[in-house]
Amino acid sequence: MSELIQVGASRPKAPAPDQLELRFSAKAISELAALRTHYPDNKSCILPGLWIAQREYGGYLSPEAIAEVAHRLGHSYAEVEGVATFYSMYTTAHAPGRHMIEVCTCLSCHMCGAYRIVDYLEETLGIGLGETTADGMFTIHEVECLDACDRAPVLQVGDQYIGPVDTSAIDALLNKLRGETNSTVVQLADSIVQVHLRDTEKA
Numbered sequence: 001m002s003e004l005i006q007v008g009a010s011r012p013k014a015p016a017p018d019q020l021e022l023r024f025s026a027k028a029i030s031e032l033a034a035l036r037t038h039y040p041d042n043k044s045c046i047l048p049g050l051w052i053a054q055r056e057y058g059g060y061l062s063p064e065a066i067a068e069v070a071h072r073l074g075h076s077y078a079e080v081e082g083v084a085t086f087y088s089m090y091t092t093a094h095a096p097g098r099h100m101i102e103v104c105t106c107l108s109c110h111m112c113g114a115y116r117i118v119d120y121l122e123e124t125l126g127i128g129l130g131e132t133t134a135d136g137m138f139t140i141h142e143v144e145c146l147d148a149c150d151r152a153p154v155l156q157v158g159d160q161y162i163g164p165v166d167t168s169a170i171d172a173l174l175n176k177l178r179g180e181t182n183s184t185v186v187q188l189a190d191s192i193v194q195v196h197l198r199d200t201e202k203a
């Protein structure tokens, strides 16, 4: 059974409105307010609002995170959850590790040994695709073309593309990430929020 079908079958329920605990920081509230002035309606703000939530909730769009976006934008939980679960860059299935390693396995990367990289990561970390190490440090995923085919095989960590990679580059990457205390998952969400803010400033 695919992960998507499993996720669809087991989606956690939305928190009751009277049990909602709002967690957006002052910075997040002001970012959302700035973005709202640059879109024709609140619905257009759902995508950047979800990125703010993904950052604020530690890289995971939990039901509480989705409910907070719905509450702040005045849309239904179902509507915001539908957007969040449609796009694979939002993390809705489970809380990721501190670092998410996303390996492209599309054609060019496949031809250049992407599955050798996947196998090596699985063996080195002792987890399968879509899983997180017991210490909460790493999650690994395979993804579609990252639009960096000239660097195949390539992978993404946070907002960085790394490639072409081989097993020794993977060893160096894992060592570097083990020493990194900040979550690259959160850092990616913040980078995307900042891009949205810059784009709306220019508009």
Ligand code: FES
Pocket (backbone or CB within 6 Å): 104, 105, 106, 107, 108, 109, 110, 144, 145, 146, 147, 148, 149, 150, 152, 154
């Ligand atoms: S096929 Fe991997 S980046 Fe395009």
